[in-house]
Amino acid sequence: xxxxxxxxxESLDPPVAAGRRFVSELxxxxxxxxxxxxxxxxxxxAIFAPMLAxxxxxxxxxxxxxxxxxxxxDGTWGHILGGDNLGRDILARVLYGSRTSILVALLVVFNxxxxxxxxGAIAGYFGGLLDAVIMRIADFQLSxxxxxxxxxMLAIVGPGFWTMVFALSVALWVxxxxxxxxxxLKIRELExxxxxxxxxxxxxxxxxxxxxxxxxxxxxxxxxxDVAEVVIAEAAISFLGLGTQPxxxxxxxxxxxxxxxxxxxxxxxxxxxxxxxxxxxxxNLFGDFLRDTYDPRQERL
Amino acid sequence: MFGYLVRxxxxxxxxxxxxxxxxxxxxxxxxxDIVDMMEAGNPGMTEQDKAILREQLGVNKPVFETFTSYLGxxxxxxxxxSTRLRSSAAVLIAERxxxxxxxxxxxxxxxxxxxxxxxxxxxxKQGTAIDYFGTIVSTFGVAVPNFLIGIxxxxxxxxELQWLPSTGYKGSVVVAAWEALKAWDxxxxxxxMRYILMPAVSLAxxxxxxxxxxxRSTMLEVIRQDYLQFARAKGVxxxxxxxxxxxxxxxxxxxxxxxLQLGTLLGGTFIIENVFAWPGIGRLAVQSIFWRxxxxxxxxxxxxxxxxxxxxxxxxxxYRLIDPRIRYVRH
Numbered sequence: 001x002x003x004x005x006x007x008x009x010e011s012l013d014p015p016v017a018a019g020r021r022f023v024s025e026l027x028x029x030x031x032x033x034x035x036x037x038x039x040x041x042x043x044x045x046a047i048f049a050p051m052l053a054x055x056x057x058x059x060x061x062x063x064x065x066x067x068x069x070x071x072x073x074d075g076t077w078g079h080i081l082g083g084d085n086l087g088r089d090i091l092a093r094v095l096y097g098s099r100t101s102i103l104v105a106l107l108v109v110f111n112x113x114x115x116x117x118x119x120g121a122i123a124g125y126f127g128g129l130l131d132a133v134i135m136r137i138a139d140f141q142l143s144x145x146x147x148x149x150x151x152x153m154l155a156i157v158g159p160g161f162w163t164m165v166f167a168l169s170v171a172l173w174v175x176x177x178x179x180x181x182x183x184x185l186k187i188r189e190l191e192x193x194x195x196x197x198x199x200x201x202x203x204x205x206x207x208x209x210x211x212x213x214x215x216x217x218x219x220x221x222x223x224x225x226d227v228a229e230v231v232i233a234e235a236a237i238s239f240l241g242l243g244t245q246p247x248x249x250x251x252x253x254x255x256x257x258x259x260x261x262x263x264x265x266x267x268x269x270x271x272x273x274x275x276x277x278x279x280x281x282x283x284n285l286f287g288d289f290l291r292d293t294y295d296p297r298q299e300r301l
Numbered sequence: 302m303f304g305y306l307v308r309x310x311x312x313x314x315x316x317x318x319x320x321x322x323x324x325x326x327x328x329x330x331x332x333x334d335i336v337d338m339m340e341a342g343n344p345g346m347t348e349q350d351k352a353i354l355r356e357q358l359g360v361n362k363p364v365f366e367t368f369t370s371y372l373g374x375x376x377x378x379x380x381x382x383s384t385r386l387r388s389s390a391a392v393l394i395a396e397r398x399x400x401x402x403x404x405x406x407x408x409x410x411x412x413x414x415x416x417x418x419x420x421x422x423x424x425x426k427q428g429t430a431i432d433y434f435g436t437i438v439s440t441f442g443v444a445v446p447n448f449l450i451g452i453x454x455x456x457x458x459x460x461e462l463q464w465l466p467s468t469g470y471k472g473s474v475v476v477a478a479w480e481a482l483k484a485w486d487x488x489x490x491x492x493x494m495r496y497i498l499m500p501a502v503s504l505a506x507x508x509x510x511x512x513x514x515x516x517r518s519t520m521l522e523v524i525r526q527d528y529l530q531f532a533r534a535k536g537v538x539x540x541x542x543x544x545x546x547x548x549x550x551x552x553x554x555x556x557x558x559x560x561l562q563l564g565t566l567l568g569g570t571f572i573i574e575n576v577f578a579w580p581g582i583g584r585l586a587v588q589s590i591f592w593r594x595x596x597x598x599x600x601x602x603x604x605x606x607x608x609x610x611x612x613x614x615x616x617x618x619x620y621r622l623i624d625p626r627i628r629y630v631r632h
Binding site: 140143144145146147148151152154155156157158159228232235236239240241242252255258259262263266269273276277280281283284285 | 316319323327330331332338440441443444445446447448449452453455456459460467564565567568569571572575576586587589590591593598602605606609610613
C-alpha cells in the first residue's frame with residue numbers, strides 16, 4: 001500500500017477500501033451513526049448481560065413482587081426498573097431479553113438468507129422445472145402476509161422457541177430467493193460467464209464468484225431490514241405466547257405479562273417496551289443508511 | 302379485459318386450492334400423533350372420541366384422500382367440529398369474520414384519512430417544524446410494533462385518562478351507525494366506537510407512517526414538474542395548483558399501496574385482536590393453537606387465507622377498472 005502509487009485507493013485490499021468507505025460515509029450520516037451506536041449498545045448488553053444485570057433474571061424474590069421502579073414512589077436502586085408479578089428483577093430480564101432477540105434475529109436471518117439465496121441461485125441458474133417449482137412456492141407464500149405464514153407454521157409444529165425460529169425462517173426466505181434468482185438470470189447469458197464455463201469453471205464456483213458478489217449489497221440491505229422485522233416478529237409471537245417460553249426472558253413475553261397488570265403496575269411493560277422500540281428504530285435507521293449508501297435503487301415499501 | 306379477468310380469477314382459485322391442500326395436510330405434517338397432541342389440550346377425551354377424530358382428520362388416510370374429503374366438506378359447508386368449543390368450526394368462524402373485517406377496514410380508512418393531509422402538509426412545508434414532526438411520526442410508526450402501540454394507547458387513554466375501555470367489543474360500529482342515524486341519537490354510535498378506536502389506531506399506525514412518507518415524497522416529486530410551473534404561469538391560483546393538479550397525480554401511487562395494505566392490516570389483526578380481546582378470526586386462531594384444537598386451527602387459517610386471496614383479487618380488479626393505464630403483463 002505505498003502512498004506513491006497513483007491509484008492508491010483502488011490498490012487497497014477490497015475489504016480495507018470497503019471498510020474505509022463505510023466509516024467515512026457513516027460519520028457523515030447522523031441518522032445512520034445513531035442507529036449504529038444504538039445497535040452496538042444492544043449487542044454489547046447482550047454479550048455482557050450477566051455482568052450488567054446484577055440479578056438472576058429467573059430468580060423469584062417474594063419481597064420484590066410488584067416492586068416499583070426507582071423513579072416511582074417506594075422504588076429502590078436495588079431494582080432499578082422494579083420487580084414483576086413473580087418478584088423477578090425487570091432490569092435483569094430486559095438485559096437478558098436482548099440475548100433472545102438477537103439470537104432469534106441472527107438465526108432466522110442467517111437461515112433465510114442462506115437457504116433463500118441457494119434456492120434462488122438454483123432456480124435462476126438451472127431454470128426449467130426446478131425453477132418453476134421453487135418460484136411457484138415463493139409466489140404462493142408471497143400472496144400471504146408474513147405473519148400469517150409464520151402462524152401457520154407454528155400451528156403445524158406447535159409453539160416453542162425453536163419452532164418459532166423455524167417458522168420465521170420459512171416465512172422469510174422468499175425475498176432472498178427472488179433477488180438472487182433475478183440476478184442469476186441476468187448474468188447467466190453474459191459472455192464472461194460463457195467464457196468461464198468454456199474453460200471448465202464449475203456451476204458452484206460461477207455462482208459464488210460472479211452471482212453472489214453482484215447481489216451482495218442488496219442482500220445485506222434486505223437482511224438488515226429483516227433483522228428489524230424478526231426482532232418485532234419474535235416479540236409479537238412471544239407476546240401471543242407462541243414463541244419463547246417461560247422462564248426464558250423475552251421482551252414480547254414480558255410485555256404480555258405486563259399487559260395483565262397495566263392498571264396497577266404499568267412499569268412491567270415499560271422496560272421491555274422501550275427496549276423493543278429502541279432496538280427496532282436503531283436497526284431501521286442503520287438500514288436506511290445502508291440502503292441510501294450501497295443500494296440506492298431499492299425502494300422500501 | 303375479459304381475458305385478464307378470467308386469468309386472474311383462475312389464478313386466485315388455484316391459490317385457494319393450494320391453501321386447502323396445505324390446510325388439509327396439517328394432520329399429516331404435525332410431528333407425532335396429532336390426536337394424542339390434541340388430548341393434551343382437551344382433557345377428558347375418550348378412546349371413542351379419539352377414533353372419531355382420527356377419522357375426521359383423516360389421520361390414517363393417504364394425503365390425497367384427506368384433501369378430497371376436506372374439499373368435499375367445504376362444499377357442504379362443513380369445516381369439522383371444534384374439539385374445545387364442541388360446535389361447528391364453520392359457524393364459530395362465520396360469527397367472527399365481520400369483527401375482523403370491520404377492524405381492518407376501519408384501520409385502512411384511518412391510514413388514508415390521517416396520512417393524506419399529513420403527507421401533503423409535510424411536502425408543502427418541506428423543511429419546517431411540521432415536516433420534521435411528520436418525519437418523526439413516520440420513523441416511529443414504521444419501527445414500533447403494533448402491539449406495543451396498543452399497550453401505549455391503553456396506558457394513555459385507559460389507565461391515565463380513563464377515556465376509553467382497554468378491551469372488549471360491543472358489536473358492529475356500522476350497524477350502530479345505521480341505528481344512530483335512524484334514531485338520530487349519536488350516543489349509540491359513540492358507545493360502540495369507543496371500543497374500536499384504540500385497536501384500529503394501533504393497527505393503522507404502521508400504514509399511516511408508510512403512507513405519510515409515500516405521499517410526502519410523491520408530492521415533492523410532482524411539485525417540481527414543469528406542468529405545475531406552466532399552470533402557475535397562466536395564472537392558476539397556488540391552492541388550485543396544489544390541490545387539483547399536484548394532488549391528483551400524487552394520489553395514484555398512494556391508491557395502489559393502500560389496496561395492498563389491506564392484506565398487511567388483516568395480518569396485523571392476528572396480533573391486535575389478542576391485545577384488545579377483539580373477537581375476530583385472529584384471536585380465535587391463536588386460541589385454537591393453544592387448545593391444540595386442530596379442526597378449528599385448520600378452519601380459521603383456511604378462512605383467513607381465503608379472505609386474503611379474495612380481497613387481493615378484488616383490489617386488483619378495481620384498479621383495472623378505475624385506471625385503464627395500468628396494464629397487466631402476463632408472466
